[in-house]
Amino acid sequence: MTIEITELNHVNVTVPKAVEEPAKHFYGVILGLKEVPKPQESRGRGGAWYHLGGVQLHLSIEDGALNEASKRHVCYLVRDLTTAEAHFRATGVEVIPDNLPVRGWARFYVRDPGGNRIEIAEKR
Numbered sequence: 866m867t868i869e870i871t872e873l874n875h876v877n878v879t880v881p882k883a884v885e886e887p888a889k890h891f892y893g894v895i896l897g898l899k900e901v902p903k904p905q906e907s908r909g910r911g912g913a914w915y916h917l918g919g920v921q922l923h924l925s926i927e928d929g930a931l932n933e934a935s936k937r938h939v940c941y942l943v944r945d946l947t948t949a950e951a952h953f954r955a956t957g958v959e960v961i962p963d964n965l966p967v968r969g970w971a972r973f974y975v976r977d978p979g980g981n982r983i984e985i986a987e988k989r
């Protein structure tokens with residue numbers, strides 16, 4: 866018997882309160898995700914919710930250390946990896962090369978202001 870998962874609804878990433886505004890800029894402006902209203906009961910907690918296709922990204926506030934040592938990540942597929950890399954570099958975001966390539970995929974990584982690792986990939 867399976868549990869019959871029907872969809873992936875959202876991914877939650879956390880950043881410290883001190884980088885909440887830079888993180889909102891990163892997700893809303895640099896990545897270009899569409900911000901959607903949070904439910905009334907969640908608004909006082911800070912952060913933001915974003916919508917992409919049928920999945921949401923929830924940006925939550927969680928004070929503590931930055932996440933910069935972790936390899937856990939979210940992967941965003943792009944139409945043109947070269948254009949995406951140029952965009953990140955132009956906005957001052959460090960591009961981290963892929964040191965473990967996978968056949969059929971071109972990719973690199975970036976980190977948001979909270980240190981969360983993000984894979985940017987193009988299927989080839």
